Every structure is written in C-alpha cells, then in structure tokens.
Amino acid sequence: MHQELTSGVQFNFENQNKFKNVAISIDFIEPLAEDNLVERTMVAEMMENYSAKYNSKLKVARKLAELYGARFGTNVFKVGDVVALRIVITFINDQFLGGKINLIQQICEFLEEMIFHPYLIDGSYPTEPFELQRDNLVDYLHNLSDNKKYYAARQTKKMYFANDPMNAKLVFGNVEDLAQVTPERVANYYHSMLNDDNVYISVQGNLAAQQITTIKNYFNFSARHDLTVGMNENYDHQEITYKVENAVQKQSQLDLMYHFPVNLKSDDYYAAIVMNSLLGGSASSLMFLNIREKQSLAYYISSSFNSTMGFLMIQSGIDGDQAENVQIMIKQQIQKLIDGDYADSQLEKIKTSLISGYLTKFDSERKSLNDVFVKALVNNFVTKADWIASLKSITKADVAKVAQKLDLQAVFLLKGESNEQN
Template sequence: MVTKKELANGVTLTVLPTTQFKTTRIVLNFIAPLAAATITQRSLLASLLETNSQDYPTQADLAAKLSALYGANFGISVSKRGNVHVFSVVMTVVNDKFLPGATTVLTEGLAFLKQVLWRPNVTASRFDAATFNREKTNMQAYLASVYDNKQAYASLQLQELYFKNSTAQRVPSFGNEADLQAITASSLYTYYQQMLAQDQVAITVLGDVDAEQVTALLTDLPLTARTADTTDLFYQQPAISSVVEKTDIQPTNQAKLNLAYQVPTYYYQPNYYALLMANGIFGGSPMSLLFTNVRERASLAYYASSSYDAFRGLITVQTGIDAANVAQVKQIIATQLATLQAGEFSNELLAQTKATLKNQYITGLDSAGYLTSQELVQQLVPASAVATEEFIAQLTAVTKEQIVAAAQTIKLQAVYFLSSQEAGK
C-alpha cells in the first residue's frame, strides 16, 4: 500500500512498497520555480555536492563509503519540468533482506545522505576553494564540449530560437557559461542555504521497506516548513504568425535540421492521449511517417524523429541530413505533417503506434528509476496518477478522428539549420 505523508509544510514523503527489486531507491527532489538566475547555480551545486563533504573530504573517501554500503549508488542531477527546476538527489542501496547477517544499509544510506546534504565541504560560509574551483573548471569544460556535439548544439539553438519570450526557458537545464563566471564559492553556499530552506521537497522511497521505519528515519532530516509554491507548472508561449528561421555555418560532417512546433495540449489534459498518438505517428516511433518517408523511402536523412514535451506544449523534429538536401527535407517533413493532419495514414500504422506506446509504458514499469520519476510527475500533475489499466484503456480508445483533430493543432514556429562551411558548394 502506497504511503503518503507530509513531514512538514512543503515537504512530502511517498513510500512505494514493492518486492519487484532487490534494491531500495531513495530520491529527494528539491523543486523551485524555474529562474534564469539560478539554473547554473543549481547545476554547479549538483556536481559539487556529489564530490565530497565534511565527513568525506575527498572523492576517494566518498567512493569508499559507498563501497562499504555494499556498492550503493549515489548521484545528483538537475532537470526542467515546464516552469520548475528540479534538483534530484538519488541513492540506491541493496535491500538488507538480501545481505548476510544483521545489516542496516538503509539506515546507513539515509545517514549518508544527511551528511552529504547538510554537512557539505564548507569553511567560513563558503565551499572549499579547491573543490569549488575544480568543479567550476569541470563545468566550463562540459559546457564547451556541447559545442562539439552538433546534435545537442542544434537542439539548444532551436530552444533558444523558439523560446523568445522566456529567458529561463532558453537557458539549458544544466546552465550556461555566462552565468557560471559570476558564481563564487561564497555566493553558491548562500544560495544553497536558500535552496534547502525554501524549495518544495518531494521524497520518494521505492522498495521492499517498512513505511513506518522509513518515515521515522526521514523525520530526522532537518527539513523545516516552507511556503507552498504556487508556480503554474505548464509553460505556455503565444503562437506566432510567421515562422522564425536561423542558419549557422560551422564545420560539421552532417548537417542538422531541427524544427519546433507549438501544441496547446499539456500533460494529461484533455486530448493528451490523442496528441501522444499524433506525435507517435508523425515521428515518435520506429514506424512513423518521418522515419519511413524521410529516412527510408527518400533516403534524405541519416535520422529523423519527433519528440513531445508535454510540460511546455512543444513538439520538436530532429534530423541529420546532407546540407544540399535541406530544401527537399523541409518540404517532405511538411508533407508528412499535412498527411497526418488530413488523416491519410493507415489503420495498420495507427495500430502499430498504439502497440508501441503501450509497450513503452509497460516496459517503464520494470525500471525503478522510471517509477520514482513518474511519482514526481504525479505529484506535480495529479491528473497523471492513472493506473496501468486506465492508461492502456484511454490509449486504446483514441480514434483516428481524435488524432487528426489533435494533429491539426500542431503549428510550426521555428526552424534551425546547422551546416558546414561547404554547404551549397
């Protein structure tokens, strides 16, 4: 039986009991309104805090502790969910029931998390200089490396082009180099104290555990009451009447053509299942119109697919092409969307797409990471708390007419093209 408790105002605990896994997964999500000024700080904090602490002053010390906990896994990451930024602390430990003797790995694991988060490597109200400088340099190198990953670079450039109304949405979830420069060891520690005190906190524990024991252990965490956040989760950007286009010339072996489309349907709102199907038929599945017609039949792309961001009302198309074919690829992508919007797709493709989406959903249920991620989504979007049977039933019930109606709301807004200097020659 799922247990949900409020440990303090703005601090929730969900215990998901299951015997499906031999491990216990603990996730602490710190959730804050998305703000351009704090994205890079939170990303740097993620790298900094998983490196060392007062109790484990070196990476080797921290690794040794995890090894002593029978090879426990520990990591911190950041992500965007519409108008919020999520700082996720994740730890996975072997269930004590599968270890020899009388072990207390869960208790020790939670104590470890408390040490890392509330006893960071700090002196005189600033992060340890050596650790801070190293992680800041590492982050600079990572941000620079994005330039060398041309598909990632193209995706970020499309995001910057599309989200012209929001600086926060334009900044990548992992931050940017311009904001990184201004961060100091003391300013970052000041922000960290603010994050611990003000962020909404959603804790999820998944495994074969006793809910009362877990609650008692987590009550010990110094998470005080905080003001409830009223941020509107979904980002809604007004549609524009003329498509924005941008071309960049850089050395690259394969040109990138990425497109952004606005849709008015968000996570588990009415028509969500129909739009999920529309995206699957368009480019979100291995049998999709884009894959079949752009890549396979016309041989115009090395890859072609679409993805649906249900938190930001956005569908993006990603392709890798020969630069000389760009006009032809644009046209054939537009043709596939028109085909979808006219309902000129087979019943076989409709059935295959439904089967693929169902299988993807069911496969996710075998992943502890997916299950804890979905629990967070359900807290953010209560309407998404549907049983597997309901999800399958709703998807099965989607008609061709509903898919066509949803597809007709897909509006092209931005086109980004990255080409080599030899393009067109």
C-alpha cells in the same frame, strides 16, 4: 502512499517488490524565474562529491562501497516552470542481507550527511575543490557545443524561446556566468535552497512500515511556501523564424520547433503521445518511413514531444540542398495525420509499441522512481491500468484533432560546407 509532511514538503512511497534494490530521491523545487541555475548546478556538483565528514571524492566512494555498493548522484533538470535539484540513491534491500544489518538507517545517515552537512569552511566551500568541479563542468559544456546535433537543437530552442529568456537557457545556466561563480555565492544559495525550496521525498521498494517511518524521521524539513507547478500554458506566439548557419562538416542539421499546447493533465495528452510516435517518435513513424526510407532524404529524422513545456521538436540530418524538400515532406506527413491517411494497422502497431515502452520503464528503479515524483509534482496520480486503457482508446480522429494544434515557430538549418560548395 502520498502524504504532505508539512507545508511544501511531500512524501511519496510506492511499494515495489520487483527489484532487489530500494531507491530514494529527494527533489528540491523552485520557480525557474528565480534564475539561480548556475548556483543550483554548483550545489549539486558539490553535494554529490563532498560533505563535512566525507571531504574528498575518495571518501565518498569508499563510504558507498561500505554501503554494499550503493549508487549515489545528483542532477538538475527543468519540469514545466520549475527547476529541480535531485539527490538520488539506490541500494540493496535489507532482506537480502540476512536481516542482520539495518542498511536503511545507514543509508539515511549517509544522505543526511551529504544534504545537511556540506563541505564548508568559514561559511564557504573550499576554493580548490570548488574550482575543480566548476572548471571541469565548464570544459564539459564547451565540448558539448562541438556536437553539431546538440548545437542545432540548442539554437532552435533559443529561437523558439526568443521572448522567454529563462527557458532559452541551459539548465546549467549561462556558461560564462558559471565560469565566474564564487564559492561564497554558491554557499549562500545552498542555505536558501535548503530553507525555502519545496521538497519531494520519493521512495520505492519492498519496505516495512517501520522502515518507511525511519526514512521520514531522518528528513524533517521545516514548513515552507507551497509552490504550484505550471506547464508553460502562456507561450508568447511569434511569426515563424528561420535561421541558416554554415558549418565545417558534410552533413547538415535541420531542426523545427512547434508550439504544441498539450501537457500531462490535458484531455488530449494520450492522443498527443500517439500522434508524436506516428509522426516521428518511432521506427514505424511516417517521417521515418516516407522521408528517410522511401525518399532517402534524411540520414536520421525524429520528433519528440515535451509534455511539460508544451512543444514538439523535429530533428534531422540531411543534405543541405534538400532542406526545402524535407520541410515540404514534413508538412505532408503532418497533413497525413490530420487526414487519417495511414493504415489502421500502423496506428495499432504504434499503440502496442508505446505500451511496451511504458511498461519497460518500470524495469529501471530510477525511471520508475521518477514516475512517482512526476505524478506527485503535477498532482496526477494515474495508475498503470488507466494509462494503458487511455492509450488504447485513441482513434484516428483523436490523432487528427491533436495534430491540428501543431504550430510551427522556428526552423534552423546548420548547413554543411560540402553542400554549400555544391
């Protein structure tokens, strides 16, 4: 069921009797260009842990325990040219409680409290809990930079998005800005988000019509401007950029980013999925088998395709003095895809693995619920059967055609000191 409740507010329900649980997510969507990442992050942090009624983490935890162990959380993420703040809760279906408890209503009351009744005093978040959440998040982000694999990926993305500063930022925003954000500023942003953002309400579970109506009635958002989601089609091409940094570590990281103009609604979307898996997205890929296994030139190597941002990224752990050889071999593997220089059986194995992975995601309530949301967001309501049929139809010629779209834009080497000494 897909329904527009009012302008800018959508309701999506998928009847699912596979799980004992019900899952509800509410996503607030705004253009990434508005640059409210820091404020949005802090709204998510405060909304997950506090409300006017449950004004401590302990009170929230106790309430969730009363709701038969419901799991509740928030997160912020990018999709194409928009950013989302998600509130999500999963809980046991009423039918497994003997029919004596209207848990749906209690869950809706809890969500209504957490979303619409923030922990504000005189129009602002209280200083102590706000600064605690903010400072903990800042510490986490600083520590994250110590992960060299993560650091190399971040630097590569900054190079790739050199002409697009908003996409170059973390979804949390700049750490320096986050450390300085005030409770008053975030409280003001909360109200504008609630009133202006597009809203996607997604529900999954084995529910009766009356239960669905109950959920709708609890979240009566006002009309707002209807937002169109773009997929970063207007990438600003650049000359290939190269950067080398030295690091106090033994292993080196070599990352490459390619412009790859394919998205969820492109005709060659399924060919792109197969191509990525053949290149480096699986243990049966050409890079894994030829660069890591046969030539022992990488400790790890993989590729990932971002279907809403239009890029493909290769990440590898190598000996720094082998960087040039690894780059040559990566180029050779892409050429193999263009030439069809791999076994037919490898293509079939990849497709079988992709279909298995696709079906497995529906074994998780939250992953399955996210699929409901993404379909609604990009207005692409493909069925499981159509997805599988489209994937199965991909040929070597399809893979070759889409592989030719790969356009290298950024190369980053984080070189370990042991290699530097050598």
